[in-house]
Amino acid sequence: MTELSTAATNDSIAAFEAASQSGAADYPGLDTWRSLPINQQPTWADPEVFAASVKELSILPPLVFAGEVDVLRERLAAAAQGKAFLLQGGDCAETFEAATADRISSRVKTILQMAVVLTYGASLPVIKMGRMAGQFAKPRSSNDETRDGVTLPAYRGDIVNGYDFTPESRAHDAGRMLRAYHTSASTLNLIRAFTTGGFADLRLVHQWNKGFTANPAHARYESLAKDIDRAITFMQSCGADFEALRRVEFFASHEALLLDYERALTRIDSRTGFPYDTSSHFLWIGERTRELDHAHIDFLSRVRNPIGVKLGPSTTGDDALRLIDKLDPNREPGRLTFITRMGAGKIRENLPPIVEKVTASGAQVLWVTDPMHGNTVTSKNGYKTRRFDDVMDEVRGFFEVHESLGTFPGGLHVEMTGDDVAECLGGADPIDEAAFEDRYESVCDPRLNHMQSLELAFLVAGSLAKR
Numbered sequence: 001m002t003e004l005s006t007a008a009t010n011d012s013i014a015a016f017e018a019a020s021q022s023g024a025a026d027y028p029g030l031d032t033w034r035s036l037p038i039n040q041q042p043t044w045a046d047p048e049v050f051a052a053s054v055k056e057l058s059i060l061p062p063l064v065f066a067g068e069v070d071v072l073r074e075r076l077a078a079a080a081q082g083k084a085f086l087l088q089g090g091d092c093a094e095t096f097e098a099a100t101a102d103r104i105s106s107r108v109k110t111i112l113q114m115a116v117v118l119t120y121g122a123s124l125p126v127i128k129m130g131r132m133a134g135q136f137a138k139p140r141s142s143n144d145e146t147r148d149g150v151t152l153p154a155y156r157g158d159i160v161n162g163y164d165f166t167p168e169s170r171a172h173d174a175g176r177m178l179r180a181y182h183t184s185a186s187t188l189n190l191i192r193a194f195t196t197g198g199f200a201d202l203r204l205v206h207q208w209n210k211g212f213t214a215n216p217a218h219a220r221y222e223s224l225a226k227d228i229d230r231a232i233t234f235m236q237s238c239g240a241d242f243e244a245l246r247r248v249e250f251f252a253s254h255e256a257l258l259l260d261y262e263r264a265l266t267r268i269d270s271r272t273g274f275p276y277d278t279s280s281h282f283l284w285i286g287e288r289t290r291e292l293d294h295a296h297i298d299f300l301s302r303v304r305n306p307i308g309v310k311l312g313p314s315t316t317g318d319d320a321l322r323l324i325d326k327l328d329p330n331r332e333p334g335r336l337t338f339i340t341r342m343g344a345g346k347i348r349e350n351l352p353p354i355v356e357k358v359t360a361s362g363a364q365v366l367w368v369t370d371p372m373h374g375n376t377v378t379s380k381n382g383y384k385t386r387r388f389d390d391v392m393d394e395v396r397g398f399f400e401v402h403e404s405l406g407t408f409p410g411g412l413h414v415e416m417t418g419d420d421v422a423e424c425l426g427g428a429d430p431i432d433e434a435a436f437e438d439r440y441e442s443v444c445d446p447r448l449n450h451m452q453s454l455e456l457a458f459l460v461a462g463s464l465a466k467r
């Protein structure tokens, strides 16, 4: 989000004009999705609250600027061409309650630390992106949840209903879309302040490690930070100017699941005349909503943001080609990212035919691994979890496949937090099932904790460095 300031400096008039546009009402095709089949949408309890919320959202200021979105597309194009690496991480489901300065800053610090490990280890620019400031809507395997014989609607993310297991909390309340917008705005505000106001200065590389519990990954990071310090001191003595290190670009992303919300935040950019979904820089389509002729693909095919699509184990090469035709008909590097989430046991078999077909078609997509969603299991004591070894193994498999096909493994997409939670099993300072009882906090999927996130970053840096 340095890009806010860069874009605002270079292009301030256009950015502010774009900000004042509420438009998009008559833009052709933006509402075609409404007549198509659509999955995983809420059933709002009160139509009047829904109408009022959508109306208000459609005139509120954009959360991100079109100019920033364009910069991200260029950065992702570099990654698609093997010249940069995407690091995308954050909660499975953000909550309104956890949008506090402490929680947000520890997540941002952890992402910055992971990025330093990757940049230093791989000598590649790293694009930093949070699953943050809008990751509030969740697709679910089941519409309902039953506890002790009581059945209620499943939790679908704070933008739809509450996690508390009561009928009132689980009702689908459209007023929550406004709270999601405002929570996203304050989260983005804090991220922008952190990443442009000096907190992300590379000369503070040690500071980002403070406040986290000492552990093996922490120590390894500290030693790397010392190397970076030495390099910076050396370059400073040579007269290098480090002002540029004060700021980092940091982009926001979330799953574009709730199309009423996404549509209401879509604006026509005054510079280009194109629609941009201004709820976030990058949006992805989930594994459960990527049917070709359904609403999600149609809507996202019509906005200029860079788009991701999750590809699970049932994906075929032809599916991938059809997605490219719909979402990236002009074959524009940076436009389309495929986020594969096959499972550790399947990636080495399932990924190659897809990559081969895409490569043979001449398309240049960005390949990213999500080593989380194909590796979910239930622990003996009943928690949704993932084994850290499986996560690492899927990442290794992803690198092996791309190595053998001569394509570029361009990014890592993870569910993680900066907090010392116990949700995924294993790691260098191993988390066991008993720890879940006290330190399992996720309201949806299990996340890597601070240490597991750093450990994974070291693994990926090593694999990138080998290439």
Ligand SMILES: O=C[C@H](O)[C@H](O)COP(=O)(O)O
Pocket (backbone or CB within 6 Å): 092, 138, 139, 140, 141, 142, 444, 445
């Ligand atoms: O985050 C992803 C999905 O929302 C999640 O994995 C679905 O989980 P469920 O199978 O518990 O509904």
Ligand SMILES: C=C(OP(=O)(O)O)C(=O)O
Pocket (backbone or CB within 6 Å): 092, 139, 255, 285, 286, 287, 288, 310, 341, 373, 445
């Ligand atoms: C729902 C998610 O993933 P997928 O669509 O890959 O299951 C997610 O990223 O939280």
Ligand SMILES: [Mn+2]
Pocket (backbone or CB within 6 Å): 092, 093, 373, 415, 444, 445
């Ligand atoms: Mn998830």
